[in-house]
Amino acid sequence: MKYLGRHLIVEFYNCDGNFLNDIKKIKEILIGGAKYAKATIIKVVFHKFSPYGVTGIIIIAESHISLHTWPEYSFASIDIYTCGSKVNPWKAYQFYKKYFKPKTVSVLEMKRGILNIPYLKHKPTKF
Numbered sequence: 001m002k003y004l005g006r007h008l009i010v011e012f013y014n015c016d017g018n019f020l021n022d023i024k025k026i027k028e029i030l031i032g033g034a035k036y037a038k039a040t041i042i043k044v045v046f047h048k049f050s051p052y053g054v055t056g057i058i059i060i061a062e063s064h065i066s067l068h069t070w071p072e073y074s075f076a077s078i079d080i081y082t083c084g085s086k087v088n089p090w091k092a093y094q095f096y097k098k099y100f101k102p103k104t105v106s107v108l109e110m111k112r113g114i115l116n117i118p119y120l121k122h123k124p125t126k127f
Contacts, residue, residue: 001111001114001116002114002115002116003111003112003113003114003115004084004112004113004115005063005081005082005083005084005111005112005113006081006082006089006109006110006111006112007079007080007081007082007089007109007110007111007112008078008079008080008081008089008090008092008093008107008108008109009077009079009107009108009109009110010077010078010079010080010093010096010105010106010107011075011076011077011105011106011107012075012076012077012078012096012097012100012102012104012105013074013075013102013103013104013105013106014074014102014103014104015074015075015076015100015101015102015103016074016101017052017071017072017074018071019100020052020053020054020069020070020071020074020075020076020100021048021052021053021054021069021071022054023046023047023048023054023056026046026054026056026067026069027044027046027056029095029096029099029100030056030058030065030067030078030096031044031058032099033065033091033092033093033095033096034058034060034065034092036091036092036095037080037082037087037088037089037091037092037095038087038091039058039060039061039062039065039082039087039092040060040061040062041058041060042059042060042061043058043059044056044057044058044059045057052071052072053068053069053070053071053072054067054068054069055067055068055069060082060087062082062083062084062086062087063081063082063083064079064081065078065079065080065081065092066078066079067079076100076102078093078096080092080093081112083112089109093107
C-alpha cells in the first residue's frame, strides 16, 4: 500500500491528573517526543484552560502533533500525524506513553492519502 502519511489517534486513560494540568511539563514532553521521532519542529503553541486542561499543537515539517488534556478525568488525547518516511509516529507514541504513564491506552493508526486505490486516479499536480 502506498500512502502519504500515518496518523495515530492516541487516548491515554488513568493518567495523573496533576501532571495533565501542568502546561510546562506537557509542553516539554510533547516537544521531546517530536524531537525523539526526528520531526522538524516549525511552531509550538500551547494554552492552559481555567480551571484545568491543556491544549497544544506542534507544527512539524512532516505535519503535526496535537494534544488535549482533561485532568478532571485523568485523560489525554494525542494526535500524531506524520507524512513521508523520515518520521516514525510510533517513536513519538512510545516517548509519550513513558511520561504520561497511562494505565489504559487506545491507539488507532490510519494511513492517510492512500495512493494505490484502483478506482482512484492520483496524479501529482506540477507547479
